[in-house]
Amino acid sequence: VESPSDLFSARTREGVGDALSEILAFAGATDLISFSGGFPDPATFPGETLADLLRELIRAGDPSPFQYSPTRGLPGPLDYVSERIERMDGRRPDQAELLITSGSIEALELVGKTFLDPFDLVVVEGPTYLGAIMAFRSFQARVLAVPMDADGGLRIDVLANLLETGARPKLVYTIPDHQNPAGVSMSAERRTALVGLARSRGFLIVEDVAYRELGFTDEIVPSLWSMAPDVVVQAGTFSKTFFPGVRLGWAAGPEVVIEKLVTAKQNTDQCAAPLGQRLLEGYGRAGHLDKQIVGARELYRRRADLLLGAMGKYLPEEVSWTSPAGGFFTWLTLPDGMDSVDLAREALADRVAFVPGRPFFPDGRGRTNIRLAFSRVEDEDIDEGVRRLGALLQRHWIEEGG
């Protein structure tokens, strides 16, 4: 869940200067190769099947796609989402443990509105999804980033040390699968350790599973929510699997938490659009969504492979990157002294775009990082795009006497 306006706002909030707005201004240029936006590829979106489905819904004469729905969601779509979660996570949420949201960002907003008071502490991964940083900050929470590593994601040992010093987070927000922007996943051991800390220290884990269904292999690690439905709220989205324009997601968590989120949602938008709920259910029940996801996983795996290959070929050896096993992103680390905000601006002249690392941290880190999204770059542009980036980095590396 990310949009150009996110980035724009990140600029103003994070003081990254004009680089991002320049990137966005250039985003429409036809010869620009953009690794910027974390968007799914339109090639994965439903085709005319969706129009057929809508016609069927209308002919059936059931007004539910058009009328208001209960805030929690329509019974059929709730049932369908429960089944999907059960298939992914091996545990089916009870009716009282589930809520259909208007995208997963709304789940974060509802959690924030329900639980956060000014100056409350929220721990996030550093780097993390910048929409989450903004959502928690909009409730005047203090947002603190705990580092990750490529071996197993969030450094639980650092979090444990932080807790030892007396820090008392209300929420710990994590994207355990194919993380945005880092492109790494949390290991099973760290998941166990994290839910242990949540139980012993009394914080709520917010698990964002935006990319969970987009692994490049069938290997899947148990979700935090399935391990600890008593202390985890899982926020999911259909933006990366169905399509973003439908604005649908879910929150699964302890009954008492979900009940509060439902109350908050009544005042936010009453209900997630019933038209979209019914289309999702129909599309999913007919097996189209599963097929779409199979195709999407192939597409994104192929692009990740192309990107990793091109980076090996063109990037200076002083640059390192993560090797994603799913999702949309890889995360680059440049040599000390480089400034990715300057580079991103300069890259536009070379007709290549990416997002510098700073907006993904709440604290100004990320100067030497770059996020590359491979999800929406045409296969045939990837090599050339990375070649341009490599040339730019080489030039800087030489200029700066590296």
Add this chain to the structure above:
Amino acid sequence: VESPSDLFSARTREGVGDALSEILAFAGATDLISFSGGFPDPATFPGETLADLLRELIRAGDPSPFQYSPTRGLPGPLDYVSERIERMDGRRPDQAELLITSGSIEALELVGKTFLDPFDLVVVEGPTYLGAIMAFRSFQARVLAVPMDADGGLRIDVLANLLETGARPKLVYTIPDHQNPAGVSMSAERRTALVGLARSRGFLIVEDVAYRELGFTDEIVPSLWSMAPDVVVQAGTFSKTFFPGVRLGWAAGPEVVIEKLVTAKQNTDQCAAPLGQRLLEGYGRAGHLDKQIVGARELYRRRADLLLGAMGKYLPEEVSWTSPAGGFFTWLTLPDGMDSVDLAREALADRVAFVPGRPFFPDGRGRTNIRLAFSRVEDEDIDEGVRRLGALLQRHWIEEGG
């Protein structure tokens, strides 16, 4: 913008006891005649035209209905909404003065989130839309109701007196056209007086125009926003004109205000569903929406006429009611001593349902009031429904020695 869950929550918040949940539990009973929900009639909803439109959108190959949109809205839909506002209000919002929202309740939420601190004062009409009371209270605002009358809506003289005593509201929320639940409209003179007060006293007017396009005649009073775009935010919805299941509305107001609402919306749901935005635009541009509204106005006018006729026939003369010139509602006032919560519960045994007045006030008033919604009662049930209500009231009137 109202849903059964609203009413359910109103029960718990307003302490109306179990009456409303009982009403809702009975809502599915087939022989129950319900004047409860403020829902549009499904007979007004789009038919297969909408499926044709979706097919055209898909064939055109434009990914915008399926991808993320800018938070403010897609350019085409924004343009279409601007034109509609200009046609209704005689003033076209600048691009910077408009935002497409996920229903008008979201506009209220965003205004609340942006402007309200705990203990801030919000003035509303008494009675008013209970979703608004809940939305403002969710930011811990104090909500104060100023009475209305059938001659011209909100009693501006009472508001002026209140301001004289030193009350400093941040927001004044009004539904000037065919108000929910009162079924009255604000006169042109009072509108002028209200914007004068807003300018001299420095509060923001939130104008909810949910029923503005559903007048029974072509007579229309200038909107507050068109009179004073410097101090008014207009919150509109397509729920009553297009259909609720699309979750679309708008906020039009001063550029500085709209900019803040856009920022808040980024963290709420990123954007109103682009699929719905594009369907609205296509349906509207082809002239279908205007035709739908003509049909809806006829339908609701006919039902209002039937209801008013039946009330004249069956209700004791001690009961008075408003005569709506549009919208979905009429508001009944019963003799002192009656309790409409008890009546509503008892009415279920007589197979007729309505909402008692108390949830529509922030302060426990409304004991002797009833809201009747005529929007979704079949024509042929109206007479019988009112006959049942009349018999119930007669029985009470006699029992209580009236």
